[in-house]
Amino acid sequence: MTPEVAPARATVLQPRPWFASTKFLLLVFGLLAVYAYGWRVTKIDLPELLKGTKFVRPFVVDLVRPDVVSRDVQIQEVQLGMSVNAAVAPEDVAPPASGPQLSVPTRVTAVGAQLQVTGRGFRPNGSGTLFWVNPIGNPQQVGTFHTDATGAFAVTITVPEVFRGPESGPRGAQQRLLARVTWETGPLRPSKTLLLVGEKIIETVFLALMGTTIAIVAAIPLSFLGAKNLTAKNPLGTTIYFFTRTFFNVTRSIEPLILAIVFTVWVGLGPFAGVLALALHSVAVLGKLYSEQIESIDPGPIEAIAATGASPLQVVRYAVVPQIVPPFIAFTIYRWDTNVRMSTVIGFVGGGGVGFILQQYINLLQYRQAATAVWAITLVVAALDYLSAVVRERVV
């Protein structure tokens, strides 16, 4: 009889499988709600990633050809006086007979007309640009050309409508055609961008160094106040401990970028604001790390040195200091390393350093120059990262 009863009882006692339990279903539902809302509120739009590739391509392409070296540029330039009004004679501007020559079928033409431009005597196998220059000297590019082995070229342009200056009288019709061939010559030299980026990178590293140093000086005494085992021994000490820790926690939660904005208002744009921002943030971070380190020291040696009849100062020197100095150094180097990384973006809000020029390059769409700055930041941060890892390994 028993075998027949047993299965029935078993089905009654059988708990629901884990995936059907109310708790689990509620959890799944809750998570789904959280992520559905998150997806909406952050406006995640994956097709945009594909659609936007054409905008980001120039930047990515320029990233692999940063502006680091340049040569001297030689220029060959020839001008020809033109007129876009049949009633106005062109200016008497023509190339000297000895140099490169520029010729057109007629020097009196009209806006929108097709014009065959030929040249000879230019630098062989060079490339150049044709400009239409208005009466007040503003050039507008109207075509490009390549010269053949003899230095000749022929190109057809459309005469553009250009701004004719303040008075629209006859002089406004006197315009010029300009042909310019440029080529690079001489040895490779560091480009202006590279020199500027280098200067700003050095500023960045020192910005981080100064910020960190100021932070160390302030954080060391504060960290002793924020160490429970040293300070919180009586009601006054507990109050001091509490306030120090609160200062650390509140300050630490404010991003250096926001602090930098505050300090640029206070002391003006420039690296000093950045130094102050990094210093204040680092005081909080280092202070917390230091005081936690002080709290975690081994009390054994303190007891042992005190038992030998040493003075309190000697106890600190021989039992406390050897235990905290190596981790202090390790934390500090790590902080400096972090600060170098942070100081690169602090420039974005005017806090000095390489971030400032990087932002300008990006805004001016000078992606090759921006690439130089990006590479410089990457190299310096990676190098310091490695250096700090090596030093920390040695010290601890």
Added chain:
Amino acid sequence: MKGASLKVEHLSKIYPDGTVALRDVSFEVAPGQFVVIIGLSGSGKSTLMRCINRLIEPTSGKVYIDDIDITALSVAEMRRLRRSIGMIFQQFNLVKRSSVLTNVLSGRLGYLPPWWSLINHFPRDEVDRAMANLRRVGIPEKARTRADQLSGGQQQRVGIARALMQEPRLILADEPVASLDPATSHSVLRYLEELNKKDGITVLCALHFLSLARRYGSRILALKAGQLVYQGVPADIDERRFKEIYGEDAVEVEIT
């Protein structure tokens, strides 16, 4: 150099949280004795040791060292007296990142001018003394090694050398071999025995194992829940006494 005498009278210690660690403990130790304190963990051995050099302030009672009431001394006087009381710890309590030599020299700090020693400068003859003490415990070649590179037994020998730097007349050893294996335990205790026999230093040593207590102690004190429950010579501890001290369920474990 003669060992110090020690007299403890009605010593009690009640911690701020209400724990009674010592309850009316009284005993006397004659100069040059090797006294072993036994008892379970938490029976008050460590507190007793630390009340003798006032690393812990006793709640009541008196401690006399060479007939000086140390509970009445000022902080500065106590510091001077501590110079002649060496202390050895279960966890060695060396500064792990410092060299062995610095650890040994730190035992001498109480004798040195305070400012001079703060820049880690020790007079030549103190360095010689440290080296001599390291030779005495058999590890002079480890002087420049970082303390945490040493084995447990070697670290405890550094601890002994550090105590020797104090030229102590009394050594308090708080379970000096509890973290060591049996063979190393014997070698460490033999150093303490030698200091006791050769130099006449009074030794007060807390031990876990009765066999070790019998082998090294000239007298035994037993603590149970903060009270002194037995004092006498090692040979007198029989099965009944043992169960009194360690509880009914205890079985004696031999360590040889």
